[in-house]
Amino acid sequence: MRVYSRGGQPEHPVLGVEYLTGDISDRNRLRQALAGAKLVAHFADATLPQTAEDDPLATLSANLDAAFNILTLCAAGGVERLLYCSSGGTVYGIPQTLPILENAVPAPISSYGLTKYVIENAIRYFGFKHGLDYVICRPSNIYGPGQSPFRQQGIIAVAMLKTLRQEAITVFGDGSVIRDYLYIDDLTDFFLRCLGGGPGNVTVNVGSGRGYAVNEVLELIRKVSGQPLAVECLAVRSFDVPANYLDIDLANRLYGWKPRVGLEEGLRLTFAAFKKRFA
Amino acid sequence: MRVYSRGGQPEHPVLGVEYLTGDISDRNRLRQALAGAKLVAHFADATLPQTAEDDPLATLSANLDAAFNILTLCAAGGVERLLYCSSGGTVYGIPQTLPILENAVPAPISSYGLTKYVIENAIRYFGFKHGLDYVICRPSNIYGPGQSPFRQQGIIAVAMLKTLRQEAITVFGDGSVIRDYLYIDDLTDFFLRCLGGGPGNVTVNVGSGRGYAVNEVLELIRKVSGQPLAVECLAVRSFDVPANYLDIDLANRLYGWKPRVGLEEGLRLTFAAFKKRFA
Numbered sequence: 001m002r003v004y005s006r007g008g009q010p011e012h013p014v015l016g017v018e019y020l021t022g023d024i025s026d027r028n029r030l031r032q033a034l035a036g037a038k039l040v041a042h043f044a045d046a047t048l049p050q051t052a053e054d055d056p057l058a059t060l061s062a063n064l065d066a067a068f069n070i071l072t073l074c075a076a077g078g079v080e081r082l083l084y085c086s087s088g089g090t091v092y093g094i095p096q097t098l099p100i101l102e103n104a105v106p107a108p109i110s111s112y113g114l115t116k117y118v119i120e121n122a123i124r125y126f127g128f129k130h131g132l133d134y135v136i137c138r139p140s141n142i143y144g145p146g147q148s149p150f151r152q153q154g155i156i157a158v159a160m161l162k163t164l165r166q167e168a169i170t171v172f173g174d175g176s177v178i179r180d181y182l183y184i185d186d187l188t189d190f191f192l193r194c195l196g197g198g199p200g201n202v203t204v205n206v207g208s209g210r211g212y213a214v215n216e217v218l219e220l221i222r223k224v225s226g227q228p229l230a231v232e233c234l235a236v237r238s239f240d241v242p243a244n245y246l247d248i249d250l251a252n253r254l255y256g257w258k259p260r261v262g263l264e265e266g267l268r269l270t271f272a273a274f275k276k277r278f279a
Numbered sequence: 280m281r282v283y284s285r286g287g288q289p290e291h292p293v294l295g296v297e298y299l300t301g302d303i304s305d306r307n308r309l310r311q312a313l314a315g316a317k318l319v320a321h322f323a324d325a326t327l328p329q330t331a332e333d334d335p336l337a338t339l340s341a342n343l344d345a346a347f348n349i350l351t352l353c354a355a356g357g358v359e360r361l362l363y364c365s366s367g368g369t370v371y372g373i374p375q376t377l378p379i380l381e382n383a384v385p386a387p388i389s390s391y392g393l394t395k396y397v398i399e400n401a402i403r404y405f406g407f408k409h410g411l412d413y414v415i416c417r418p419s420n421i422y423g424p425g426q427s428p429f430r431q432q433g434i435i436a437v438a439m440l441k442t443l444r445q446e447a448i449t450v451f452g453d454g455s456v457i458r459d460y461l462y463i464d465d466l467t468d469f470f471l472r473c474l475g476g477g478p479g480n481v482t483v484n485v486g487s488g489r490g491y492a493v494n495e496v497l498e499l500i501r502k503v504s505g506q507p508l509a510v511e512c513l514a515v516r517s518f519d520v521p522a523n524y525l526d527i528d529l530a531n532r533l534y535g536w537k538p539r540v541g542l543e544e545g546l547r548l549t550f551a552a553f554k555k556r557f558a
Contacts, residue, residue, distance in 0.1 A: 056347075056401075056404070057343065057347040058343070059342070060343060060401075063342060064336065064339060064340070065336070068335075068336040079460070093403075093407075103384055104384075105382055105383075105384050105385075106384075107400070107403050108398075108400065108403075109403075109404060109406075109407045109408065114401065114404045115398055117400060117402065121385075121386070121387065121393055121396060121397065122335075122339075122393065124372075124386050124387075125387055125388060125389075125390070125393045126335075126390075128372075128388045128517075129388065129517060129518070209368055238407075238408060238502050239408070259323070
C-alpha cells in the first residue's frame with residue numbers, strides 16, 4: 001500500500017505502507033504514486049469548507065484539475081476500482097426529504113459541496129467513457145480518535161479539545177442544526193468492503209442514518225467527559241443546511257455494510273484518545 | 280437590447296439591437312456588454328459536442344471561467360433575472376424513464392452535457408448565495424429556418440442542405456436514435472415568457488415532449504421536400520444516448536408555455552427557408 005499526500009510520512013507510520021509526499025496538482029509525482037496501482041482511493045481536497053467559500057472558482061478549478069489528472073492516470077493504467085470520497089453532508093444542499101436517499105437531485109449550496117458534486121459528475125462521465133470502475137461514497141460527518149481539532153472542520157474534535165482545555169466552543173447558529181455523525185472505523189469498514197469487491201459504478205451514502213442536533217452532541221460530550229463545556233453562538237453560515245442525515249440502505253444492500261459504533265460509544269472512544277493526546 | 284457574441288453584427292441586424300463583438304472569456308468586454316442590464320440570457324458556449332469530447336477538462340474550465348465571470352457581474356449589478364440555456368438532450372445522460380422529468384438525477388455521459396450540468400450547478404449555488412434570480416432551461420434539439428448547416432450539430436439543417444444538394448447525409452448509428460425536436464419559435468416563445476415574469480430559481484425542460492427516431496425525421500424531410508435523401512451510417516458515438524424526450528409539463532405550469540409548431544409543420548417552414556437560402 002502506498003499513501004500519497006501533502007503531509008508525507010505521519011508521526012506514527014504504519015508498517016508496510018509506503019509514504020510519498022506531493023501535491024495532487026503535480027502530475028509527474030502523481031504518476032509515480034499511482035504506478036502499478038490496482039485500487040485507488042481519492043480522498044484529497046485542495047480546500048476546507050470555509051476557505052472554499054472565499055473563491056469558489058479557484059476551488060473548483062484546482063480540484064477539477066487534480067481529479068482529471070487522477071482519472072486520466074487511472075484510465076490509462078490497470079486500475080480496477082477508483083474510490084472517491086465525496087460529501088453526504090454538502091452535495092445534496094437543502095434536502096427535500098429526510099433521511100436523504102441517493103436518488104435525490106443534488107443542489108449544493110456551498111462551494112465545498114459544489115466542488116465535490118462536480119467531481120462526482122466528472123468521475124461518472126469518465127467511468128462511462130473509459131470503462132473505469134468507480135465507487136463514489138458520500139460520507140456524513142466523520143469523527144474519531146485521530147481527528148485534528150486544529151482545522152475549521154469537525155465539531156466533535158474541536159469540542160473535545162475545548163473540554164480538555166476548559167474553553168468555550170464556538171458554534172455557528174443556535175446549535176439546532178442537525179447532522180449525521182459516523183465513527184471513523186465504520187467509514188474505513190465501508191472503504192475496505194467496497195474496495196474488496198461488490199458492485200461498482202455506484203454512488204452511495206455512508207452515514208449513521210440518524211440525525212443529532214449540535215446541542216445533543218455537545219450534551220453527549222459533556223456526559224462522556226464528565227466535564228462542563230460552554231458554548232458561544234455565532235451567526236449561522238449561509239452554506240450550512242439546517243438538517244441533514246442520510247438514508248444508508250443502499251450501502252447495506254450493495255456491500256452488507258452497516259454502522260457498528262453508536263454516537264455515545266464513539267464519543268467515549270474519541271474522548272479517551274483525546275485525553276491521551278492532549279491532556 | 281444588446282447582443283454580445285464572438286460573431287458581432289449579423290448579416291441582417293435587427294433594428295434597435297446593439298451588437299457587441301467579444302469573447303465570453305474577456306471580462307472587461309463582458310462588463311461593458313452587461314452594463315445596466317436587467318435581464319441577461321447566457322447562451323454562449325466555447326465548444327461543440329464533438330470538439331468538447333476531445334478535451335473535456337479544457338471545455339469545462341473555459342466554460343466555467345466564463346460562467347463565473349457572468350455570474351459575478353450579474354450578482355454585482357442590478358440584474359433581475361439570468362436565463363441560462365442548458366441542454367435537455369445531454370445533461371440527463373441515459374434516462375431511467377421516458378419522458379424525462381426535471382427531478383431525474385442527471386448523469387451526463389458527454390463532455391458537452393457534463394459542462395452544461397456543471398454550469399447549472401454553479402448557477403444554482405451562486406443564485407442561492409447571492410440571491411441572483413435565475414431560470415435554467417433545458418431545451419431539446421432545436422431547429423429552424425436560420426440554423427447553420429455547416430456545424431457538426433443539428434441533423435435537420437444538415438439533412439435539408441444535403442437534400443437541396445442531392446448529397447447523402449451521414450448519420451451516427453442506424454437512425455434508430457430517438458430525440459425530441461423543437462421549432463425555434465417555440466423556444467423563443469419560452470424565453471420571452473420566462474424573462475417577462477413568472478417564477479424564478481427554477482430548472483425547466485423545454486421540448487416537444489415527443490420522441491422521433493432519426494429515420495422518422497429523415498422520412499418527414501423527404502415528404503416535405505418531395506425529394507430523395509440518401510443516408511450513410513457511421514458507427515454510433517459513445518456519448519449519444521439511445522433515446523431522449525422530455526416531460527414538458529413544468530414549463531406549462533410555470534409559464535403557461537407549450538409548443539405550437541409540430542414537427543412536420545416546422546420542417547415545412549424550415550425547408551422553405553432553406554430553399555431560399557441555399558437553392
